[in-house]
Amino acid sequence: MNSEVQYRYLFGPVPSRRLGLSLGVDLNPAKVCTENCVFCQVGRTTALTLERNEWVPTADVLAEFDRWAAAGHQADVVTLSGSGEPTMHARFGDVLRHVKAAGRFKTAILSNGTLMFLPEVRRDAAEADVVKVTLSAWDEESFRKIHRPAEGATFARLLEGERALRAEFRGQLWVEVMLLPGYNDAPEQVRAIAELAKSLRPDAVHLNTTTRPALAGVEVPRLPEAWLRTVAPWFAPAAEIPVFAGRAKTPEATTDAEWLDLLARHPIALDALATACGADVPALERRLAPLVAAGQLAVEEHHGVRMVRVAGA
Template identity: 45%
Template sequence: MRYLFGPVPSRRYGRSLGVDLAVPKTCTLDCRFCQLGPTPETTVTRTDRPPIAEVLAELRAWLASGQTADFITACGSGEPTLHTHFGDLFRCVRAETACRSLLLSNGSLFSLPEVRRDAALADVVKVSLHAWDQASFERVTRPHPSLRFDAIIAGYRTFRQQFAGRLDLEVFIVPGVNDAPDQAQRIAAIAQSFSPDAITLNTAVRPPADSGVTACPPEQLHALTALFGPAAHEGGAEPADAPVELTEAALIALVSRHPVSLHALAATFRKTEPEMRVFLEPLARRRLLRLFDSQSTLFAGPPAP
């Protein structure tokens, strides 16, 4: 499959089939914590590549094979709203499947009415907020120079008024950049102004684009989460709620877009870490995935190109 990956298990969204509308990595931001590696060159130019007809043909073939998922998710190797026809994916999911649709977006183009209009076709939309002003936005996400923090937040507020579905928010905590309580409080106040249904505070659990980015300690992440109110919870590694059968295909699908730690894989497949290792090592030798250490943790990720 060129554009589909998974379904991958997630605690919040169940089994999610990913649809990659931005391959190879194409993004408006170059977040320091990005688990997909550095953005070669940030852009805000929206395109119709890959052809949406090809993407939908692949999705229809997948559906025809009898497979199913809880969510069909626009996400992948960059920012899906850079695709001018990303809304067609949600129209197709609604008209032709029993699945729900999910948009995972960095939110940077929500200042555009046409992006908000098409995002509103999804059942669930998740956007991000890691900063409280233009300077902190630039420090955390290294955005395309044309992007204005205030315009994005204004876009979120307008979208909240237009959108009847569930709006989720991700806040990524980078120690030394946005982890002071007064900084988190300022982010929380902005979040409150557009009332997300759920807020997830994440920190680096996978190798980041900037190797200087470290993980926020669990106790501190817990304390910061409390500042965001009752809708907030801590993220982190996401084992599935339901046991997932350990097969080569399931494992390769899970690590095909970004690295997953040995610990998280063991939790997902309900195995011990040594059992998981025994399964992973032959796949690494066959170059179906790559095993590597980062910050003293073993990860499995996509094979080297």
């Protein structure tokens, strides 16, 4: 029998670079969420609400977990995540406590942060070893545009909740920043997000961009890896970026038109661009030299970092 069909609320375990082998627990029916993010990879939110409820039966989730653990399966961490915002489940704290009582697993929760303004949500979230919250906006308008939240969810509340969590939580607080072309990727926007992220005193910052087709009905292309590498040091601590499965083409294999297209939006740090291409800086510069000589690209220094951009952009 296929073991995958035996479980309704558990998924994986899947290897996670940051968490180790992670068993997922999904406490939301698809698709109940406090947000309807343009980049969502689960799909369009059909029940957009801040309502907290026992969206799936806690007893069934715990029984399933016990069955999984009794079968001798291995995982490093049990992670509440899945088809929506896990803190919407009124008893997610009981799930964390139950998993911890099993004694073998660390616990994590991946939250969008919208309900952290509620003291009872923060208290239960603090049961986890790791809490990851999202911060991809810098003001109310950008928050609404990117996350399309339920009525009652505001950027001010998000920030207030995430800051309060930091003040109370002794475990690892990670902040995820999802950067999207045309929404929040301009240098001044990223700097504004970085400034706010700093105020959360996170243990780690993870930069991300869309890696799979978004399923929420909005076409959002992914950002070039080199731009993520360029902005990563703007965060404190410096942001980590995902491992990209397919590397960018080598400098030699990239056409002139592709270079101009890649660099059209932002100036990108030469060393970040070289890393993304799997090349060294001199090799990259040799490849770009004809475009610089033709006046199509310019290399300039900003704050001690050498950046390349489309000339006149």
